[in-house]
Amino acid sequence: MIIKKEIRVIGFDDGPFAHKAGKRSEKAQVLVVGVILRAKEYLDGVLSTYVDLDGLDATDKIIRLVNKSKHFDQLRVILFNGLAVAGFNLIDIHKVSTETGKAVIAVTSKKPDRERFIEALKNLDRYEERRDIVGRAGDVKNIEVRGKKMYFQYAGTTENEAMTILTKASYRSATPEAIRIAHIIASGIVDGESRGRP
Amino acid sequence: MIIKKEIRVIGFDDGPFAHKAGKRSEKAQVLVVGVILRAKEYLDGVLSTYVDLDGLDATDKIIRLVNKSKHFDQLRVILFNGLAVAGFNLIDIHKVSTETGKAVIAVTSKKPDRERFIEALKNLDRYEERRDIVGRAGDVKNIEVRGKKMYFQYAGTTENEAMTILTKASYRSATPEAIRIAHIIASGIVDGESRGRP
Numbered sequence: 001m002i003i004k005k006e007i008r009v010i011g012f013d014d015g016p017f018a019h020k021a022g023k024r025s026e027k028a029q030v031l032v033v034g035v036i037l038r039a040k041e042y043l044d045g046v047l048s049t050y051v052d053l054d055g056l057d058a059t060d061k062i063i064r065l066v067n068k069s070k071h072f073d074q075l076r077v078i079l080f081n082g083l084a085v086a087g088f089n090l091i092d093i094h095k096v097s098t099e100t101g102k103a104v105i106a107v108t109s110k111k112p113d114r115e116r117f118i119e120a121l122k123n124l125d126r127y128e129e130r131r132d133i134v135g136r137a138g139d140v141k142n143i144e145v146r147g148k149k150m151y152f153q154y155a156g157t158t159e160n161e162a163m164t165i166l167t168k169a170s171y172r173s174a175t176p177e178a179i180r181i182a183h184i185i186a187s188g189i190v191d192g193e194s195r196g197r198p
Numbered sequence: 199m200i201i202k203k204e205i206r207v208i209g210f211d212d213g214p215f216a217h218k219a220g221k222r223s224e225k226a227q228v229l230v231v232g233v234i235l236r237a238k239e240y241l242d243g244v245l246s247t248y249v250d251l252d253g254l255d256a257t258d259k260i261i262r263l264v265n266k267s268k269h270f271d272q273l274r275v276i277l278f279n280g281l282a283v284a285g286f287n288l289i290d291i292h293k294v295s296t297e298t299g300k301a302v303i304a305v306t307s308k309k310p311d312r313e314r315f316i317e318a319l320k321n322l323d324r325y326e327e328r329r330d331i332v333g334r335a336g337d338v339k340n341i342e343v344r345g346k347k348m349y350f351q352y353a354g355t356t357e358n359e360a361m362t363i364l365t366k367a368s369y370r371s372a373t374p375e376a377i378r379i380a381h382i383i384a385s386g387i388v389d390g391e392s393r394g395r396p
Contacts, residue, residue: 043379046383046385047391048386068391184241184242
């Protein structure tokens with residue numbers, strides 16, 4: 001695809017959870033926020049939903065949110081802060097891409113430790129399903145943007161296109177701007193004030 | 199005060215309420231979101247609180263939110279979308295300015311009809327208190343920005359400074375950018391998708 005300077009992306013991140021109660025509750029609902037940015041940094045829209053802490057409902061809920069959005073036609077790319085939200089609520093990036101028709105990239109600034117991650121999944125229900133989602137996401141690639149590495153997996157696009165998208169979407173730091181803002185919003189809503197970095 | 203190009207402002211707006219239930223519930227809690235913008239449009243932080251629909255707790259809750267914010271020292275200006283949030287939960291702009299030490303501006307793109315507004319207050323409890331808050335806010339001034347009028351009241355600053363602040367804060371439309379974004383976030387969180395204009 002042709003990647004215009006003004007490409008419209010949505011970036012998702014989740015809010016904090018259970019930090020006040022001091023322990024994880026399996027029934028906790030976690031806020032997930034999507035921020036739609038146009039033309040560099042013009043904030044065009046905000047989507048939100050709640051998903052189960054350590055559940056497996058995030059993929060379908062996010063697909064529905066994107067597909068019913070009034071911004072659907074203009075959206076080109078869906079960005080996630082890693083492969084999971086709300087603890088281990090895994091995002092099946094290939095399913096998201098297939099069912100929305102958009103390019104999907106899961107990106108982090110820390111190198112994912114896949115073995116340790118899969119080991120942690122063993123403590124949860126539906127382990128095989130979770131492991132397969134991680135497996136399907138493919139190898140972790142990396143790119144250097146402004147001297148900092150970003151680690152990513154992608155679906156519905158090519159590695160080269162994903163690198164171009166990440167470079168354009170991350171013009172301030174090694175975090176795509178839409179994810180940075182989604183993080184600020186989600187924590188600002190849940191805690192009353194935004195905190196830290198995604 | 200010297201108004202730098204990079205002046206840091208916080209703009210507040212409220213989320214939708216009671217539209218699903220179809221009627222106003224006096225006990226409803228309404229989300230209020232504050233967006234901190236730096237250097238034109240760099241989103242630095244998000245604050246949030248809940249206030250009573252048609253209550254009178256917004257002024258104190260917002261003062262507390264601003265005063266305990268980690269962005270407090272950098273903030274210069276507090277912007278409101280009119281004199282009320284959550285229905286008729288009035289903002290005492292002079293009290294906000296006195297207790298935060300910041301310039302405060304309540305701004306709308308529609309000309310406020312003060313007589314009709316005060317008439318509507320008569321249907322609520324603590325009428326005199328509400329009327330006095332509106333009275334204390336002072337005359338409504340106006341300014342034309344990019345061919346569109348903005349109507350405003352101010353505290354802790356001068357009319358001229360307020361006009362300079364509004365012009366700098368509203369570089370895209372006749373709504374200050376921080377208020378525009380606060381509106382998108384508040385409705386995106388409450389409804390799942392942002393809608394309309396502030």
